[in-house]
Amino acid sequence: xxxxxxLFLWIISFPxxxxxxxxxxxxxxxxRVSVVLxxxxxxxxxxxxxxxSGLSPEDFSIVEDKIPEKTATFEEGNEPPRRLIDVxxxxxxxxxxxxxxxxxxxxxxxTGDPAKLPALWSAGANVFILFDTSNYMYRGFVFAQxxxxxxxxxxxxxxxxxxxxxxRDLSRVSTLSSDRTQVLRGVRNTVAGDDAAxxxxxxxxxxxAAQLTGKKAIVVFSNGPDNxxxxxxxxxxxxxxxTGTIIYMISTQQAESEPVSTAVFERMSKATGGxxxxxxxxxxxxxxxxxxxxxxxxLYTLSYYPQxxxxxGWRTITVKLVGKNLQKYHVRTRDGYRLLQQTQPxxxxxxxPGAESASQ
Numbered sequence: 003x004x005x006x007x008x009l010f011l012w013i014i015s016f017p018x019x020x021x022x023x024x025x026x027x028x029x030x031x032x033x034r035v036s037v038v039l040x041x042x043x044x045x046x047x048x049x050x051x052x053x054x055s056g057l058s059p060e061d062f063s064i065v066e067d068k069i070p071e072k073t074a075t076f077e078e079g080n081e082p083p084r085r086l087i088d089v090x091x092x093x094x095x096x097x098x099x100x101x102x103x104x105x106x107x108x109x110x111x112x113t114g115d116p117a118k119l120p121a122l123w124s125a126g127a128n129v130f131i132l133f134d135t136s137n138y139m140y141r142g143f144v145f146a147q148x149x150x151x152x153x154x155x156x157x158x159x160x161x162x163x164x165x166x167x168x169x170r171d172l173s174r175v176s177t178l179s180s181d182r183t184q185v186l187r188g189v190r191n192t193v194a195g196d197d198a199a200x201x202x203x204x205x206x207x208x209x210x211a212a213q214l215t216g217k218k219a220i221v222v223f224s225n226g227p228d229n230x231x232x233x234x235x236x237x238x239x240x241x242x243x244x245t246g247t248i249i250y251m252i253s254t255q256q257a258e259s260e261p262v263s264t265a266v267f268e269r270m271s272k273a274t275g276g277x278x279x280x281x282x283x284x285x286x287x288x289x290x291x292x293x294x295x296x297x298x299x300x301l302y303t304l305s306y307y308p309q310x311x312x313x314x315g316w317r318t319i320t321v322k323l324v325g326k327n328l329q330k331y332h333v334r335t336r337d338g339y340r341l342l343q344q345t346q347p348x349x350x351x352x353x354x355p356g357a358e359s360a361s362q
Contacts, residue, residue, distance in 0.1 A: 039074065040066070041246040041305040043217055043275050044321055045297060045334040053300035054331050055079070059086055061328060062304060065320045069309050075122060077217070077303040080159030082125045087307075123216025126159040127298050128178060130220045132207050133189075136169040136198035138226030142254070143194050145284035146223060151189050153221070153291035154182055159299065161216070165189060168203035169196035170230050178210075199230035204249075205238045212245035217303050219248040219276070221294055223287075226254075227263040239270040244339040250297075251278040252290045275336045316340050 042064070046054040059076040077083040131150060139146065154163055164178040165188045176188035204222065211218045220242075228235075242249050251267040264280070271278040277297065279290035304321075311317065318338045323331055 039215075039305050039307055040071075040319075040339065041215075041217075041303065042319065042321060042335050043219075043246070043248055044302045044304060045275070045300065046302065046323070047332050047334070048330070049332075053296070055300065057302065057323075057328075059304070061324055062302070063322045063324050064304065064306055065322075066306075066308055067311055067313055067317050069311060071306040071309060073304050074307055075303075075305045077125070079299050079301065080126045083122045083216070083303065085122060123214075124161045126161045127217035127219055127301075128162050128164075128211070128214050129157060129160055129298070130164045130166060130178070130207050130211055130218075132204060132220055132222045133165065133167045133175075133192060134169075134198060134200070134222075134224045134226070135167040135173075135192050135194050136226065137195055138198055138224075139194040142225065142284065146225070146287065147189050147192065149284060149287040149291055150223060151186055152288060153295065154185050154189070156292070156295050157298075164210075165192075166203070166207055167192050168199060169194075170199050172199075172203040172206050174210075178214075197230040198224075198226055198228055199232075200224055200228040201231035201233045201235050201238050203231075205233050205241065208238065208242045208245060208247050208249075211247045212241075217248075217298070217301065218246070219250060219294075219298060221250045221252065221291075223252045224254070224263075224267070227260045235266045235270055239273045240340060242270075242274045243336045244342055246336070246339070247274060248276045249274045250276040250294045252287065252294075253278070253280050254282075254287075273336065275334055314341055 044062070046057060048054060055078065057078070059073045062073065064071040064073060072087055074087050075083045075085055131154070133146070133150060135143075150165075154165075157163060162178040162180050163176075163182065163185050164174070165176040165185050167173045167175050175192060176185045179185060200222070204220070207220050211220060239249070249271050251271045253263070253267055267278045277293070279286075279293065281287045281290055308317075316338055317340070319336065321333055321335050323329065323333060
């Protein structure tokens with residue numbers, strides 16, 4: 003019960019992106035469900051794991067709870083996002099309208115009213131690195147630092163990078179920054195010690211990432227199982243799904259020897275559209291980081307404004323490729339999200355579109 007209460011308290015503190023309008027006379031204590039821009043990060047690969055590039059928005063079909071959705075924005079790899087539809091604000095719902103030609107991020111010609119167009123995010127991804135500095139890391143600590151440093155240097159096209167470390171507590175060593183030197187300095191300043199509260203720290207990292215729009219990912223480097231958290235990993239995974247945050251897990255042989263941790267890492271990464279890697283040597287660690295870098299560079303990012311849906315709980319998302327020639331390829335993305343709720347005092351205090359990020 004305590005765990006669920008803690009998670010609830012963390013969840014309700016999120017700002018969510020509301021594109022609806024309402025009466026200022028609404029009851030200040032009323033609980034309203036925010037209408038959000040749902041964002042999907044989609045990897046498309048062939049049977050050998052090679053990435054498929056050059057696909058267009060028309061090649062994707064998105065269905066939420068058996069309701070077809072219209073793609074609102076589209077981005078491939080580190081290219082700038084494109085707006086595909088306009089959104090006419092209404093009373094708590096969206097009204098997508100087709101636009102013949104995809105507009106560029108700053109194009110307002112489609113409506114003539116830039117205030118009605120939510121701001122698009124920057125190209126690339128925001129990456130949070132969560133580094134295990136618990137007492138599991140006494141062996142191989144320097145090798146892990148080297149692998150993380152090389153990964154940071156290799157992140158081309160990424161908007162910003164942050165370095166967090168964890169043992170019993172989370173340490174925001176270097177907050178989200180485009181200054182690679184600052185982040186690399188943070189890597190070298192990390193030290194090992196104390197128990198590992200991975201899931202507690204990962205939940206806090208997901209909360210930080212959830213406040214951003216656009217592509218966002220958490221890369222976890224763990225050298226052992228969690229032995230100090232209060233939060234169950236299933237709740238962390240669901241929150242990451244519901245906020246559109248990808249989780250990649252890189253774990254060492256020591257963690258792999260724990261069957262429970264192995265299963266949890268695999269389920270958590272898969273649920274969010276990421277991957278889990280189990281490294282037996284420092285060479286494997288470098289290869290895992292390289293694979294994540296390539297994955298981020300080849301993701302398609304699609305978003306949509308949900309059609310009216312009475313489901314106020316878990317919503318299932320299905321993404322498929324359209325056309326016989328594309329059926330042979332594999333699609334990897336998250337399979338749904340939970341519609342989170344929040345208390346909003348009045349519409350007067352709602353953020354303007356783009357002022358606070360809260361895409362699902």
